Every structure is written in structure tokens, then in C-alpha cells.
Amino acid sequence: MPKSKQGEITLAQAIQAKSEIKAKKGDDGAKIIAYQHEQKRKNNPDVGVVTPETDPEQPKTTWAYDPHIDPALQFDSGRAQTEKLIDEALASGNEERMRAALEQLKRQTSSYLNWAGKAERNSFEVDTVSLHVHERIDPATILSAIQKQVRAAKKGNVSAQEDMFRAWFEQPLPLREEIEFYKHDRGWMNRMIAGDSLLVMNSLLQKESLSGQVQTIYIDPPYGIKYGSNFQPFVNKRDVKDRKDEDLTQEPEMIKAFRDTWELGIHSYLTYLRDRLLLARELLHETGSIFVQISEENVHHVRELLSEVFGDGNFVADIIFVKAGALGSVGLPRRNDYIIWYGKNRDKTKYRQIFLEKNPTEDIGAYRLAEEDTGRIRPLRTEDDLNVVRPLRYVLMTKPGPGQKYSFEFQGKTVDSGGRWWGFPPENLERLRKAGRIAPSGTDSIRYLDDFPASYLSNLWTDTATGSGMGKIYVVQTNDKVVERCLLMTTAPGDLVLDPTCGSGTTAHVAEKWGRRWITCDTSRVAITLAKQRLMTAGFNYFELKYPHEGLRGEFIYKTIPHVTLKSIANNPEIDEIWEQFHPAIEQALTKLNAALKGNGTFKVDGGSRKGETLDFTKGDTLQEWEVPFDFSVGWRASVREPFDAFHAARQLMQKKMNDSIDAHADQEVLFDQPSISRDKLRITGPFTIEAVPFPTVLSLDETQPAQEADAAIARSGESQRQHSWRDELLKTGIRGKHGQRLEFSELETLPDTRNLHCSGHVKDTGERVVVSFGPEYAALEQRQVELAMREAGDLFPRPKMIVFCAFSFDPEASKDIDATKGIIALKAYMNTDLLTEDLKKARSSNQSFWLMGQPEITVKKRKDDLYQVEVHGFDYFDPSKGELVSGGKSKIAAWSLDTNYDERSLFPRQIFFPMAGAKDGWYKLTKDIKAELDESKLDQLHGTVSLPFAAGENRKIAVKLVDDRGIESLKVIELD
Known part of the structure; x- marks a missing residue:
């Protein structure tokens, strides 16, 4: 098949890739595919085509808080003004003004959460950046290489074989459109983004217009306040010791995350979280939900913060879930964490009820009666086999009101609602009587344990303590079941889910499993690496689509379970038909039974209005239908046995028909967590992109960084002062090579009129001119800075022989460009993160601060x-x-x-x-x-x-x-x- 230029696939290939290709497994077929989403996404830039011209710097975005929805823990001193407002409202006699004044008084007297720096920070600025695509990951493409190798080994001809795995990738955009970033739509691919969640969410809002497009957001912010307690420094080492120097993260982005979050303790933590919650609210759809997972240390603060951002009236629930193992060596061990759930608009919040399967032995609870197969109701015994008897309980049919008042005849007595009200009209109660669903009292209904074989999922989750068998890959990793329930309750297949705290990728993994679209981000490279590996190697069941031609929009085929309710019985017209068809036989059998009992002596009634009375069959007394005993009475003549058995056979036949009809007409509850699983299809993760937040251009040494908010680490000294110290350190220590070589400088001076070259000097040994470009303080040096620095170096006279890029980490694209530089010696120098963490570590790991980095x-x-x-x-x-x-x-x-x-x-x-x-x-x-x-x-x-x-x-x-x-x-x- 012909291919297009630049590695693009042809339209014919794209169409073929959309089909599901059978995989040969002997003579059987298996389809291994991924779900496809019909939604589109904007063409954010591929990192290889980014230049300072195609992706220039954008103005910062300013976000302002709404001061009118503050909850409280302090009291407002402006009460006098409010009292004046009330006096004026009362004097006016205007009801609306009086109501408004009372509302104002209520707000003034309520408490609101306050912390250091909050009052001074009514707004904040966020850099507006593009999200650069670094990788396009497709597990199907990777695994197809192995499949081709298998077939090549078997038949000696790879090209003649069809691919077992197929992914869908549309043709890349032409280059002229590719560099028109965010101007064109492309097929949806899920997204994993490395970078600060605040920058990511702002970019999604400003560059991609995703406001109101996210259905559910799950946030699992750091719990503790110690450096290292939530940050995993190694891909293969999950046991992290707090305050142990070798376990401290070396990622500059994570160091910034720690400083921004905890530098001022709980005060900066609340600022950090409030900023992100504000942007999260903007991203949410009107029916959307946000879940914030938190421990007991700060659950009260986070709840107040959510009320401030989303409004008290949009609180949905506090979920308590049990963890795998107790925490705390002192005092009462803790076994639970919390999830706080708010809606964008509670009245419109999408909600899907999740059910738990009943365990009869555990959920029997109030079901303390049992019905035998004969129909007899007696107390439930501990030795009863629940497969033989039918547990039940009596449930009151009256209510406090309002309702209806009437009386009806039941088992020979007149029953009314007493001081309460009936919840049904008379005809419905009559239908319940015919169906055998009214208890002997006449005011209670009969509810069986198996009327509903499930129970409603509440806000207390005690079955989530299964983490020990989950195979954790990250130091803080939430049980899949917890996130799964949150997504299933609030999203449908194809809905968009955001997790700004990626970690091990649990939310992305769960969203992929259930056919939801997902975006996740994290500042940690370790987290992104682990999450990427987890998604690439994941396999899932293929859930059958209800309407395949509609794709995921048409939902899955879900299992359903019957839910018998009094309403479904009362509204079932078939009850009347069964009664009319089968009850005459019961009446005839009862007539024959009473005829056989004539002259048979006495009998004590055990139920109904004559309960406790003695009947004398020799005097012509007869049994009513509800008075016939379940057991053949001792002393009755043998000739009574046949009509007695015939009566019960007719009664049991009608009751069976009634029960079958009740089950058939029961409401059906959809089990959203139990879709139908295909037997001939397997599923792998669909295509997703790995993206990164580029850091804004670094300031030159002669530019002064204005003081920022108290929660930003850079505000302590300003970026310029930090870079001056780096220049002095570089001059003092030089750059160390792998085998002891050292590149030393005779002097380093600030370069005027350059933004991306921060100092110039000469190599001590050769006297050659060298220029230095420092990377960002808390991010990777990226390719736009490399290009701009190269341009500035080319404009200098005399032209330098060497350019050194010093950074705590290098973007792979920048590293590639540095290595490919010609005409000037370009070096990469790794900066020791001790330069950022003097106040966080016990001691420096080395006196050397700059190391020469070679190519792989x-x-x-x-x-x-x-x-x-x-x-x-x-x-x-x-x-x-x-x-x-x-x-x-x-x-x-x-x-x-x-x-x-x-x-x-x-x-x-x-x-x-x-x-x-x-x-x-x-x-x-x-x-x-x-x-x-x-x-x-x-x-x-x-x-x-x-x-x-x-x-x-x-x-x-x-x-x-x-x-x-x-x-x-x-x-x-x-x-x-």
C-alpha cells in the first residue's frame, strides 16, 4: 500500500485502521482493539515544530476570586452597616428589601475561612502557555511489531500478513496547518501532561476553550506537610523515608511543587489548593462533579475551601472509605480517608446510582421473619437455610402525612390509618391484598429480602481495604475501586475526566477501562513515567456497545436487576387478571373443605379478625380463606385430607403466578458497573499523547523580577539574585566532567542587552570566549530558549567559540537541539539541585555544582x-x-x-x-x-x-x-x- 510523505498514513490506511482486524489464534479468531472517541481536540503544537515565532509568549491570565461567597471562621466587623440597612428596610415596609437585609445579616454573621495572605490576594496571575506534544503513544502499534515477528517466523513473509493489533490515527495535518496551533480540530487522543496543574488547566481554558467541557474532576492533593512524604524520587523505589536526603526528589518541578504547597505551612497549602479549585470550577460542565480526596488532618479546611469556591449549596456528600491498614503508632489507629464531593450545580449534577450485591448472611439485618415454601410466616432461625426459606420483614404502609384517609376490609376486619395517612389510594391497597403482600396487621406490607438483591451504595465504603493485593507502583496510590465508583456515579462513556494530580495514573487507568476520555497531569517525571508504563501495558475487557453505530455515545449494554417495590405491585394490572383467573378455584376448594369439615368437632382460629376464637364445625361454623391452617390438624377425619391439600394447591398456584408477575413487572435497576463483556474481543489502551508545559522565557540577569505573592518561592529573593549566585558558583567551581576533567573560567560577567544569554567570559586554559545560558529555576530548559540563545550568540562580536547551557533538567527536544548544534561548541551542564534545596536538606551531597552531561x-x-x-x-x-x-x-x-x-x-x-x-x-x-x-x-x-x-x-x-x-x-x- 503506498505511503504518503513524512511518515503520514494514507486515507485508505486510516479507513482500514478504523476496522477491527481479526487475530489468528489457530482456527479461532480474537479481536484486540481499543475504543475510539468521536470527539475532537485542538491541534496543540508538536514539540518539533515549536519555535519562538510559531509559539510566542502570551500575556498572563488574571483570575479573580468572588468575594461574595466566602464561608467563615472569623466574624465580619461591618455589622453596623448591616444594621443600618435593616433599619432602612423596615422603615420602607418593602418585603423584598427586608428579605435582602436579612440575607445580608446572615452572611455577615456567618464565619469564613481566613489564612495568611488571603485578604491581600484577591486575584492571581497564571502564565498562558501552549501544551507541547512530545510523544504519541499507541500500544497497538508497538504490539503489532511482535505479532508481525511471529508471523514472519511462521510463514516467512511479514508483508503478507494482516496486523493483529490496529489503532486509529488520522492523517497528520499538513505542515502549514500544523504550525497554526489551536486553529484546527484533530481526532481525540487522551492526554498525559507533565507540568504544574495550574498552568495546564489555564492552558486548557485559554488555548483550547475547554470551559464547561469536563464532566468529572478527581483531585488527590498532598496530605502531609513534610518534604518527601508524597514525592517519589525513583521509578523502582516506592518506600520513601521522610527527611532522608537520598530519598529527596531531585526534580526541580517537584521542589517547586513542595515550596508552593507547603512553604508557609497550611497557609500556602490553602492558597495552592484554592487557585486550582477555582480553575477546576471553570472547566466543569454544568452537570459536572469534583471529588477531592483528603485525610483527616485537613479535611475540615478543604471542605470550607470547596464551599467557598463552589458554594455551600453545591455540596453533595462526604465519602468515607477504608484503607488497607491502620496508620498512626500513637493513639487510636486511623483506617479511613475522605472524599469531598461537590457539584458545579447540585440541582443539575449527573448521578448514576451504584449498587452493592446483597450478602444474605450479612445484610439480613431487619429481616427477622421467614416464609416457608408452604406460605407459613414464622420467626427466622439461625439454623435456617436461606435457600429454603424466604427472609422477610413487615414495613409500615402509613406515613405522617399528607396522604389519604380511608378504611378497607382485610381478613374480616376494618382497617384504617389511625392517626397517620395512607400512602396509596384504596385500589392500590386492594391490589396488594390480592398479591398477598399485606401483613396480618393490615397496616404493614410484606417485604422480602430478595425483592431487591442489591443495596444502595452509600457514602460509607467499607469494602475498599484491598490495596495490599493491588500491586502499588507509586508511594501514594489510591485503590482503583475508590476512583472507579466516583467516575461511574458521575460520568457516562465518552465523558471527559480530569485528574490534575496524576500520581500512578489511577484515574487515567480507570477512565480508560470504562471508556471515558481523560486528561491527567503531574509535575513529577517519575509519576508520568510510571503512569505511562501502566497505561501502555494495561489490558481490559471489551464492553459491548448498546448501539454500535453510535459508538460510545450509545452507552454499553448493562446488566439489570429487578427491584420489586410496592408501587410496582400496586401498578401491575396483571394482578387483577390472575386473581380473576385463579381465585375462583381457591373459593371452590374452600367450599369443599368446609363441607368435609362438617361435624368434625372444634378448631381454634390462629389469624384474622377471629384470632383466638374456637369454631365448632358441628354447629355449622366454617373457615375463612385466611383461617385455613398450613398443617393438617390432628383430629380431623382422613376424608378432609384431599380437599385440604386441594385448597393449598390452588392457593400456592395462584401465589406462584402472582410472584412471577410481580418479578416480571418489577422495576429494573441498571448496574452501571456491570456492562456486558464480549467473549471474542480483548481491549488494550487506546492512543494517547505525552505532553509537557514549556516554561516561560528566563529573564536576563539585569532584569529585575518584581516581588510576587507570598506563596511563590521565587518571591523571597527574585530570580535575578538567584542567577547571580549561580554565576558566582559557576565561576568558583567550574564544570566537572565524568573522569575528573574540569572546565574553568577566568571570569564571568553579565551580558547587557541579551535575554537568553546570562553571562559571558573566557575559558581559563585557552582564552576562548564562552557564553552561558541558565535554564529555569523550577523547570526543564526547553528548545525555544536554546534557539533564542543561539540567535543571540550569533549576533555577538566577537562571536563566542562555546555556549554552555546550565539547567537542573533538560527537555529532551532541547537536549537534542543542543547536541545537533554546528558551528559553535554547545555543551550541557547539569546543575546540582543542592542549589535549590539548601534549606531542605541536612547537608550538601557534593561541593561540585555543575557537571558536564554527555549524550546517551x-x-x-x-x-x-x-x-x-x-x-x-x-x-x-x-x-x-x-x-x-x-x-x-x-x-x-x-x-x-x-x-x-x-x-x-x-x-x-x-x-x-x-x-x-x-x-x-x-x-x-x-x-x-x-x-x-x-x-x-x-x-x-x-x-x-x-x-x-x-x-x-x-x-x-x-x-x-x-x-x-x-x-x-x-x-x-x-x-x-
Whole structure:
């Protein structure tokens, strides 16, 4: 099939990719597919086509708080003004003015939450940035390579075989449209974004117009207030010790996250959270919900904060869920956390009831009576077999009012509602009587335990303590069941879910499982790496679509369960028909029974209006229908047995017909958590993008950063002062190489009139001119700064021989551009994060502050069959515990990916490897059904450091991305011969 230029797939391929391709498994067929969403998303920029011109800086967005919805913990001193308002309203005699004055008084006398800096901060500014696409991940594309290898081994011809796995990717936009960012719509792909959630949400609102488009937001903010207690520094190490230096995160973004969140304790925490809640509210649909997970330390503050942002009237519920294991070594151990649920508009909030399956032995509760198969009702015994007897209870049919007042005849007596009211009209009670659903009292109904085999999910979740068997991959990871219930209660397939606190990717994983669209973000590279791996290697059941031609909009096919209610019985006209058809037989049988009992002696009545009275059959007394005993009475003549049995047979037959009709006409409750599962389809994660927030341009050393709000770490000294200290440190220590080499400078001075070059000097040994560009304080240095710095260096005279980029972390695209620079020596220097954490750590890890970073060591071999193979050997790795730059080797590679036809826009990996994965991790986590379709010996290769053989793509260029165990990425582009 012909291919288009630049690695684009043709329209015919796109159409073919939309179909579900059968996978051959012997003679059987299995379909391994992913759900597709028909919604669109804007074409946010691929990182490879971003330049200062195509993605220029944008003005900051200012967000203002609404001061009129503050709750309270202080009392307003403006009461005198309110009292004047009340006096004027009373004097006017105007009811509306008086009501308004009382409302004002109510607001003034209520408390509101206050904290340091709140009163001074009525608004805040957020950088307006584009979200850059770095990778387009498609598990189907990756696994298809293994499937092709299998078939090649079997038949010797890869191209003749159809792909087992298929993903849907529309054609890339033409380049002229590609660089018109946010101007065109593209097919939906889910999104995983690295960056501050405030910047991400602001970008979604300002750049993509997603206001009112998100159905559910789940936020799991940090619980504790200690540096390191919620931040995992290693991909493969989940046990984190608070205040242990080697366990402190080295990610500058995470250091900023800690400072922004906890630098002023609870005060900065509340500011941090309120800012994000405000933007979350703007993103929510009118029917949308937000869930905030929190522990007991701050649940009261967060509840007050949510009321302030969303309004008290939009509170929905406090959910209490049990965790796996008690916490707290002193005092009463804690086993629960909280989820606070608010709606954008409570009256319009989308809600789907979730049910729990009843356990008869545990949920029997008030069901203390039992009905035997004969129809006899007696007390329930502990030894009763619940499969033999039918547990029931009596439920009062009257209510306090209002309702209806009337009396009706029941079992020979007149029954009324007494001092209460009937909840049904008379004809409905008559139908309940015919159906055998009225208890002997006449005012109670009979409710069976099996009338509804489920119970309503309440706000107390005691069945969520199953985390120990969940296989946690992140230091703070929520049980899937908790997030699952929140999403199922408030979303439908195809709805959009946002989690601004990604962590291990639980929300994204759950949303993918249930066919919801998702966006998630996190400041931590480790979290993004773990979440990406989790999603790539996930397998799910395929839920059957109710209306396949409508896609996910048409919902799934859900299981339903009957829910017998008094209303459904009372509204069932078939009850009357059954009565008219079968009750005459009961009456005839009763007539024959009474005829047989004539002259048979006496009998004590056990029910109805004559309960306790003695009948004398020798005097012509007869039994009423409800007075016939269930057991044949001792002393009755043998000739009575036949009509006695006939009566009960007729009664039981009618009751069976009644019960069958009641079940058939019962309301059906939809089990939204139990969709119908396909037996011949398997499902993997659909395509998703890995994106990142670019950091705003760094200021030059002679530009002064104005003081910011108290919660921003940079406000303590200003960015300019920080960079001056970096320049002095660089001059003092120089740049250290891997084997002890040192690049030293004779002087470093501030460069005037340059924004991206921060100082200039000369190399001590050679006298060559060098310029230095410092990266952002709390983010990765990105490619726009590289390009702008290169331009400024080209305008200098004399032109420098060397440019050094110093940063705490490097965006892979920036790193690639630095490595590809020609005409000037361009170096990358890693900055020791001790420069950011002097106040957080016990001691510096090293006296060396700048380390020269080399490229990853990668080799490409061309085989005799003209296929290529890539082998990764490692990369330079800064060990914070030793304070040295060491060769990481293969043992430090958490993951690496290979794009075999790199188009210089964004990475589209065809092969992804997990060298550090254990026997139950990485691709081995795929479900057994999916792995059965693969050659597991080939699957093993996806956990090594040597690629599968591949043919050169049309671009004849490959890209290899390495991720180390700290989530640090390196990208290398190699041209093929």
C-alpha cells in the first residue's frame, strides 16, 4: 500500500485502521482493539515544530476570586452597616428589601475561612502557555511489531500478513496547518501532561476553550506537610523515608511543587489548593462533579475551601472509605480517608446510582421473619437455610402525612390509618391484598429480602481495604475501586475526566477501562513515567456497545436487576387478571373443605379478625380463606385430607403466578458497573499523547523580577539574585566532567542587552570566549530558549567559540537541539539541585555544582538482510548520594523507546522497552488472553536493551528516548546510512 510523505498514513490506511482486524489464534479468531472517541481536540503544537515565532509568549491570565461567597471562621466587623440597612428596610415596609437585609445579616454573621495572605490576594496571575506534544503513544502499534515477528517466523513473509493489533490515527495535518496551533480540530487522543496543574488547566481554558467541557474532576492533593512524604524520587523505589536526603526528589518541578504547597505551612497549602479549585470550577460542565480526596488532618479546611469556591449549596456528600491498614503508632489507629464531593450545580449534577450485591448472611439485618415454601410466616432461625426459606420483614404502609384517609376490609376486619395517612389510594391497597403482600396487621406490607438483591451504595465504603493485593507502583496510590465508583456515579462513556494530580495514573487507568476520555497531569517525571508504563501495558475487557453505530455515545449494554417495590405491585394490572383467573378455584376448594369439615368437632382460629376464637364445625361454623391452617390438624377425619391439600394447591398456584408477575413487572435497576463483556474481543489502551508545559522565557540577569505573592518561592529573593549566585558558583567551581576533567573560567560577567544569554567570559586554559545560558529555576530548559540563545550568540562580536547551557533538567527536544548544534561548541551542564534545596536538606551531597552531561551511548547496526537494530548502552548519570557523575549503564534505564521513522515533529514510538521491569511488570502485565496472541519469547526482547529488527522508514531517521530511574529523559536522533 503506498505511503504518503513524512511518515503520514494514507486515507485508505486510516479507513482500514478504523476496522477491527481479526487475530489468528489457530482456527479461532480474537479481536484486540481499543475504543475510539468521536470527539475532537485542538491541534496543540508538536514539540518539533515549536519555535519562538510559531509559539510566542502570551500575556498572563488574571483570575479573580468572588468575594461574595466566602464561608467563615472569623466574624465580619461591618455589622453596623448591616444594621443600618435593616433599619432602612423596615422603615420602607418593602418585603423584598427586608428579605435582602436579612440575607445580608446572615452572611455577615456567618464565619469564613481566613489564612495568611488571603485578604491581600484577591486575584492571581497564571502564565498562558501552549501544551507541547512530545510523544504519541499507541500500544497497538508497538504490539503489532511482535505479532508481525511471529508471523514472519511462521510463514516467512511479514508483508503478507494482516496486523493483529490496529489503532486509529488520522492523517497528520499538513505542515502549514500544523504550525497554526489551536486553529484546527484533530481526532481525540487522551492526554498525559507533565507540568504544574495550574498552568495546564489555564492552558486548557485559554488555548483550547475547554470551559464547561469536563464532566468529572478527581483531585488527590498532598496530605502531609513534610518534604518527601508524597514525592517519589525513583521509578523502582516506592518506600520513601521522610527527611532522608537520598530519598529527596531531585526534580526541580517537584521542589517547586513542595515550596508552593507547603512553604508557609497550611497557609500556602490553602492558597495552592484554592487557585486550582477555582480553575477546576471553570472547566466543569454544568452537570459536572469534583471529588477531592483528603485525610483527616485537613479535611475540615478543604471542605470550607470547596464551599467557598463552589458554594455551600453545591455540596453533595462526604465519602468515607477504608484503607488497607491502620496508620498512626500513637493513639487510636486511623483506617479511613475522605472524599469531598461537590457539584458545579447540585440541582443539575449527573448521578448514576451504584449498587452493592446483597450478602444474605450479612445484610439480613431487619429481616427477622421467614416464609416457608408452604406460605407459613414464622420467626427466622439461625439454623435456617436461606435457600429454603424466604427472609422477610413487615414495613409500615402509613406515613405522617399528607396522604389519604380511608378504611378497607382485610381478613374480616376494618382497617384504617389511625392517626397517620395512607400512602396509596384504596385500589392500590386492594391490589396488594390480592398479591398477598399485606401483613396480618393490615397496616404493614410484606417485604422480602430478595425483592431487591442489591443495596444502595452509600457514602460509607467499607469494602475498599484491598490495596495490599493491588500491586502499588507509586508511594501514594489510591485503590482503583475508590476512583472507579466516583467516575461511574458521575460520568457516562465518552465523558471527559480530569485528574490534575496524576500520581500512578489511577484515574487515567480507570477512565480508560470504562471508556471515558481523560486528561491527567503531574509535575513529577517519575509519576508520568510510571503512569505511562501502566497505561501502555494495561489490558481490559471489551464492553459491548448498546448501539454500535453510535459508538460510545450509545452507552454499553448493562446488566439489570429487578427491584420489586410496592408501587410496582400496586401498578401491575396483571394482578387483577390472575386473581380473576385463579381465585375462583381457591373459593371452590374452600367450599369443599368446609363441607368435609362438617361435624368434625372444634378448631381454634390462629389469624384474622377471629384470632383466638374456637369454631365448632358441628354447629355449622366454617373457615375463612385466611383461617385455613398450613398443617393438617390432628383430629380431623382422613376424608378432609384431599380437599385440604386441594385448597393449598390452588392457593400456592395462584401465589406462584402472582410472584412471577410481580418479578416480571418489577422495576429494573441498571448496574452501571456491570456492562456486558464480549467473549471474542480483548481491549488494550487506546492512543494517547505525552505532553509537557514549556516554561516561560528566563529573564536576563539585569532584569529585575518584581516581588510576587507570598506563596511563590521565587518571591523571597527574585530570580535575578538567584542567577547571580549561580554565576558566582559557576565561576568558583567550574564544570566537572565524568573522569575528573574540569572546565574553568577566568571570569564571568553579565551580558547587557541579551535575554537568553546570562553571562559571558573566557575559558581559563585557552582564552576562548564562552557564553552561558541558565535554564529555569523550577523547570526543564526547553528548545525555544536554546534557539533564542543561539540567535543571540550569533549576533555577538566577537562571536563566542562555546555556549554552555546550565539547567537542573533538560527537555529532551532541547537536549537534542543542543547536541545537533554546528558551528559553535554547545555543551550541557547539569546543575546540582543542592542549589535549590539548601534549606531542605541536612547537608550538601557534593561541593561540585555543575557537571558536564554527555549524550546517551547508542549503537545502530545494519544486518545482512538490510534491517537495522539499535542497542542502548547507558548514559551519564548524576548520583546524588555520591555527588558524582557516573556512567549509569544499562542497569539505570527504566524505559527506552524507538521511533523507527522519526518525522521531527513528535516521537511516535514503534518499540518500547522496560529493562528494569520484573517478571510481573512491564509488558508482562498484559492479560493472559492478550499475551496468548503473542510470542512470549519475542515479548522478552521488549524488556532488554537491543531493539527488534526494523526496516528504515521513509525519513531514514530514528529517534531513541531513554528514561532513567529518576524519570530523567534523554533523546538522541540518528540518521540511517
